Amino acid sequence: MNIIVDLMGSDKGDEELLVGALKAKEEYGIDLTLVGNEKTILDYLNKTNYNSKGISIVNASETITNEDNPVMAIRKKKESSMVIAANLLKEGKGDGVISTGNTGALLASGLFIVGRIKGIDRAAISAPYPTKKGFSIMLDSGANADCKPEYLLQFAKMGSIYAEKLLGVKNPKVGLVNIGSEQGKGNKLTLETYDLLKNSDVNFYGNIESRELTSGEVDVFVCDGFTGNIILKNTEGVAMYIFSILKGKFMKNMRTKLAALLLKKELGEIKELMDYREYGGAPILGVKKPLFKAHGSSDSTAFKNGIKQLIDFIEKDIIKDIQDTL
Amino acid sequence: MNIIVDLMGSDKGDEELLVGALKAKEEYGIDLTLVGNEKTILDYLNKTNYNSKGISIVNASETITNEDNPVMAIRKKKESSMVIAANLLKEGKGDGVISTGNTGALLASGLFIVGRIKGIDRAAISAPYPTKKGFSIMLDSGANADCKPEYLLQFAKMGSIYAEKLLGVKNPKVGLVNIGSEQGKGNKLTLETYDLLKNSDVNFYGNIESRELTSGEVDVFVCDGFTGNIILKNTEGVAMYIFSILKGKFMKNMRTKLAALLLKKELGEIKELMDYREYGGAPILGVKKPLFKAHGSSDSTAFKNGIKQLIDFIEKDIIKDIQDTL
Numbered sequence: 001m002n003i004i005v006d007l008m009g010s011d012k013g014d015e016e017l018l019v020g021a022l023k024a025k026e027e028y029g030i031d032l033t034l035v036g037n038e039k040t041i042l043d044y045l046n047k048t049n050y051n052s053k054g055i056s057i058v059n060a061s062e063t064i065t066n067e068d069n070p071v072m073a074i075r076k077k078k079e080s081s082m083v084i085a086a087n088l089l090k091e092g093k094g095d096g097v098i099s100t101g102n103t104g105a106l107l108a109s110g111l112f113i114v115g116r117i118k119g120i121d122r123a124a125i126s127a128p129y130p131t132k133k134g135f136s137i138m139l140d141s142g143a144n145a146d147c148k149p150e151y152l153l154q155f156a157k158m159g160s161i162y163a164e165k166l167l168g169v170k171n172p173k174v175g176l177v178n179i180g181s182e183q184g185k186g187n188k189l190t191l192e193t194y195d196l197l198k199n200s201d202v203n204f205y206g207n208i209e210s211r212e213l214t215s216g217e218v219d220v221f222v223c224d225g226f227t228g229n230i231i232l233k234n235t236e237g238v239a240m241y242i243f244s245i246l247k248g249k250f251m252k253n254m255r256t257k258l259a260a261l262l263l264k265k266e267l268g269e270i271k272e273l274m275d276y277r278e279y280g281g282a283p284i285l286g287v288k289k290p291l292f293k294a295h296g297s298s299d300s301t302a303f304k305n306g307i308k309q310l311i312d313f314i315e316k317d318i319i320k321d322i323q324d325t326l
Numbered sequence: 327m328n329i330i331v332d333l334m335g336s337d338k339g340d341e342e343l344l345v346g347a348l349k350a351k352e353e354y355g356i357d358l359t360l361v362g363n364e365k366t367i368l369d370y371l372n373k374t375n376y377n378s379k380g381i382s383i384v385n386a387s388e389t390i391t392n393e394d395n396p397v398m399a400i401r402k403k404k405e406s407s408m409v410i411a412a413n414l415l416k417e418g419k420g421d422g423v424i425s426t427g428n429t430g431a432l433l434a435s436g437l438f439i440v441g442r443i444k445g446i447d448r449a450a451i452s453a454p455y456p457t458k459k460g461f462s463i464m465l466d467s468g469a470n471a472d473c474k475p476e477y478l479l480q481f482a483k484m485g486s487i488y489a490e491k492l493l494g495v496k497n498p499k500v501g502l503v504n505i506g507s508e509q510g511k512g513n514k515l516t517l518e519t520y521d522l523l524k525n526s527d528v529n530f531y532g533n534i535e536s537r538e539l540t541s542g543e544v545d546v547f548v549c550d551g552f553t554g555n556i557i558l559k560n561t562e563g564v565a566m567y568i569f570s571i572l573k574g575k576f577m578k579n580m581r582t583k584l585a586a587l588l589l590k591k592e593l594g595e596i597k598e599l600m601d602y603r604e605y606g607g608a609p610i611l612g613v614k615k616p617l618f619k620a621h622g623s624s625d626s627t628a629f630k631n632g633i634k635q636l637i638d639f640i641e642k643d644i645i646k647d648i649q650d651t652l
Contacts, residue, residue, distance in 0.1 A: 067508055132567070142505060145513035179468060179555040182393055187471035187552045210560035214567035226513040229505040230553055231560055234536035238564040241458070241540035245599065249592035256592060262585035266575035270568065 001314060003307055004094035007036030008063045008081040009101025011297040014040050017100065020303030025054065027304070028311055033094050035060050035081045060084050066296070070104030074112055082106060086113035089289050096290030096310045098281060100298050107143045110287035117319070119326035122151045123286030124225070125293055126162055127232060130273055133216030137163045138177075140222075141282060142229035149192040152176070152222045156202045158285040158322050159220035165316045172219035175208030177227055182207070189224060197222075239274035281306030283313055285322065290314050327640065329633055330420035333362030334389045334407040335427025337623040340366050343426065346629030351380065353630070354637055359420050361386050361407040386410050392622070396430030400438055408432060412439040415615050422616030422636045424607060426624050433469045436613035443645070445652035448477045449612030450551070451619055452488055453558060456599055459542030463489045464503075466548075467608060468555035475518040478502070478548050482528045484611040484648050485546035491642045493545060501534030501544035503553055508533070515550060523548075565600035607632030609639055611648065616640050 005021045007014040014036050025032050031054040034041050038059035045052055060081035064073045074083060085097045086109035099106050103125070110116075110123050124140035139155045140147070156174045163172040176193055178186045183194060185207060197204045205218045210231060213221060223231070246267070250260035260267070280302050281294040290313055294306035331347045333340045340362050351358050357380040360367050364385035371378055386407035390399045400409060411423045412435035425432050429451070436442075436449050450466035465481045466473070482500045489498040502519055504512045509520060511533060523530045531544045536557060539547060549557070572593070576586035586593070606628050607618040616639055620632035 066506070067510070069510070130567075132570070145505060177556070179471060179552055179559075180392075184393075184395070187550075190552075209563075210556045211563035211566075213560070214563050224513075226505055226516075227553065227556055230503070230536045230556060233505075234539065234557055234560045235564050237535075237537035237540050238561050239568060240537075241456075242565060242568050242596065242600070244458070245596050249589070249596065252592070255588050259585040259588035262581050262588075263575070266578070266582060270571050270575065273571065274568070 001311060002031040002033055002094040003310060004033040004035060004085045004088050004097045005307075006081045006085040006097060006099035006101060007034055007041070008060060009065065009099065009296070011100075012299060015044055016300050017298070017303050018044055020298070020300035021307065022050065023300060024304045024307035028308060030307075030311065031055070033058060033088060035085045035088070058084055058088065064102050064105045066102050068102055068105060070102060070108045071112075073102065073105045074108040082109055083113065086110070086291075089291070090114050095314050096292065098292040098294055098303075098306055098310050100294045100296050100303070103142055103293060106291065106293055107284060110284050110291045114291060115288045117286055117288055117323050117326060120154055120158070120286040122147070122154070123284050124155045124158065125228075125282050126159060126285045127228070127282040129213060129221075129232070129235070131214050131216030134167070136213070136216060136218060137166070137220045138223070138228055138231065139220070139285065140225040140228050141232050142225045143284065144225040146226070147189060147224035149189060149196050152189070152193045152224070153196045153200055153202070154286070154326070155222045156197055156200070156204075156220065157326060159222060160202060161321045161325055162283070162285060162318055163219045165318050165321065166312075167219060169219050171203045173205040173217070174202050175205040175218035175221040177210060177213070177221050177223035177231070178207035179209065180207060181209055193222075236274075243271060280304070281309050283310075283318075288319065290319065327637060328357040328359055328420045329636060330359040330361060330411045330414050330423045331633075332407045332411040332423065332425035332427060333360060333367070334386060335391065335425065335622075337426075338625055341370055342626050343624070343629050344370055346624070346626035347633065348376065349626060350630045350633035354634060356633075356637065357381070359384060359414060361411045361414070384410055384414065390428050390431045392428050394428055394431060396428060396434045397438075399428065399431045400434045408435055409439065412436070412617075415617070416440050421640050422618065424618040424620055424629075424632055424636050426620045426622050426629070429468055429619060432617065432619055433610060436610050436617045440617060441614045443612055443614055443649055443652060446480055446484070446612040448473070448480070449610050450477075450481045450484065451554075451608050452485060452611045453554070453608040455539060455547075455558070455561070457540050457542030460493070462539070462542060462544060463492070463546045464549070464554055464557065465546070465611065466551035466554050467558050468551045469610065470551040472552070473515060473550035475515060475522050478515070478519045478550070479522045479526055479528070480612070480652070481548045482523055482526070482530075482546065483652060485548060486528060487647045487651055488609070488611060488644055489545045491644050491647065492638075495545050497529045498545035499531040499543070500528050501531040501547040503536060503539070503547050503549035503557070504533035505535065506533060507535055519548075562600075569597060606630070607635050609636075609644075614645065616645065
């Protein structure tokens with residue numbers, strides 16, 4: 001298997017991602033196509049005396065930043081790592097792409113370079129969300145800020161297939177993220193989506209309030225990308241906030257410091273559970289080939305985990321299932 | 327001061343709210359106008375030999391439920407506790423109303439019975455949100471599922487006045503809840519609102535991502551009521567989730583149980599901080615008289631705290647400031 005890695009656009013720099021990609025290569029026995037600044041890559045490989053067997057390097061002379069307009073960037077920055085990576089994927093020169101870069105631009109490169117699956121209007125980022133039972137799939141987690149009800153129906157269908165293959169759940173339950181559990185609650189989008197989902201062949205659970213997402217009651221939850229992104233980042237923020245308060249309390253005196261010491265292992269486990277880095281990446285569902293978005297502030301471990309998930313996604317051939325169903 | 331209390335529509339029953347209201351009467355030296363089932367109220371007062379000095383009782387023969395259509399309920403259920411309470415407020419037979427009932431209906435009773443402040447298109451629920459520096463004000467937290475940019479500008483203005491008086495911050499910073507910190511990120515609503523806020527006399531901080539809300543960087547943050555409600559309930563859900571995992575870890579063995587015992591006080595403090603019940607209530611800003619929404623699952627303590635905030639709100643005469651400014 002050959003994974004195409006976009007090394008540019010990370011908050012932590014190209015080298016951090018390179019380290020993660022090389023770790024993944026060693027652990028999972030894959031080949032790598034590294035797209036980025038050739039000099040940076042070669043310097044690192046030479047410095048560490050890295051055996052470059054199974055590694056191809058493709059130089060990119062431009063970077064798409066978070067400030068770039070997504071569609072414009074894809075059209076104009078032909079020499080950017082992201083556009084080159086998407087073109088390599090399209091031409092079959094690798095099995096999947098992973099990138100930490102500008103989410104909108106990655107989506108646009110999926111739609112305009114790799115191409116949409118027939119029957120899908122919009123592609124959606126499908127992120128894992130931690131729950132009491134393991135995790136659920138949330139889509140869209142940030143690709144489409146404004147959505148129509150039909151998009152959410154398509155997300156529900158794609159999410160069901162993904163969850164069935166990824167989580168091994170037969171006929172996954174799909175919830176609609178909403179501000180009340182009763183039918184008749186919501187904004188214009190969710191009110192109309194409710195009716196669509198109810199009359200579809202999706203295993204529709206009904207509305208689910210954001211308070212209940214961690215319950216694991218549903219396997220998939222759908223929302224527009226604005227709401228999904230708000231939820232993901234809020235979850236991260238609240239978890240960090242609670243941990244920072246905990247830390248403050250633990251440092252108060254000898255008694256609390258002793259308790260913290262006794263709990264060291266358990267606190268580490270909880271932190272890990274809430275840490276986006278453990279999840280690593282999320283597929284952009286709806287495009288013809290495997291395209292993964294990793295968190296912009298991924299460190300090498302997070303990035304390695306993202307590559308692991310991409311490998312899993314490719315091996316399970318989830319895209320074929322979506323194409324066959326839709 | 328006379329507080330009008332809507333005793334109906336709570337998840338925990340009328341008596342729970344009655345207990346909270348009576349506690350508030352004793353602690354804060356207020357008079358009460360209790361609106362609810364007269365028999366339930368009298369039975370409780372008799373059972374406890376309660377001295378009914380300073381207490382008026384107004385019987386209500388109907389209840390507005392969470393399933394009711396808000397506007398229809400206000401129009402048709404004239405004998406409901408909520409409609410009666412709003413009418414009493416309008417007629418000056420009390421200084422403020424508090425209710426745990428149907429949020430939409432409470433908003434509608436504010437708009438159609440109590441009346442809107444001139445210059446305000448929509449009233450907004452303004453909830454406190456816990457941060458590293460204390461708390462910020464979030465509006466709208468659930469009254470208006472669909473919003474226009476002008477509404478958010480009005481929320482920003484009202485929120486600034488409220489925060490200045492409540493938190494004692496001069497010229498409070500107002501953030502726009504969004505899915506990216508850079509200008510140019512967002513959905514249609516936030517993109518348009520950004521421009522409006524930038525060109526207004528509000529002390530505009532710019533976009534704020536939901537990950538940063540707990541930082542306390544801004545004093546007020548504005549969003550549509552759908553997003554606000556998603557954030558509030560997600561925050562509650564994530565906090566409960568982390569505490570439930572913590573609890574599980576603490577019960578694992580003798581070592582962890584000992585640590586938990588050592589930390590009992592500190593864990594209680596953190597839980598309290600994240601507990602909606604400590605905050606109690608939120609004003610519906612934009613109506614002509616003090617109208618407070620308390621959480622539907624408020625227990626007597628939460629409800630008492632809500633009444634305390636209502637008293638504070640009345641004493642600070644925040645509505646007059648909003649009227650003078652807008």
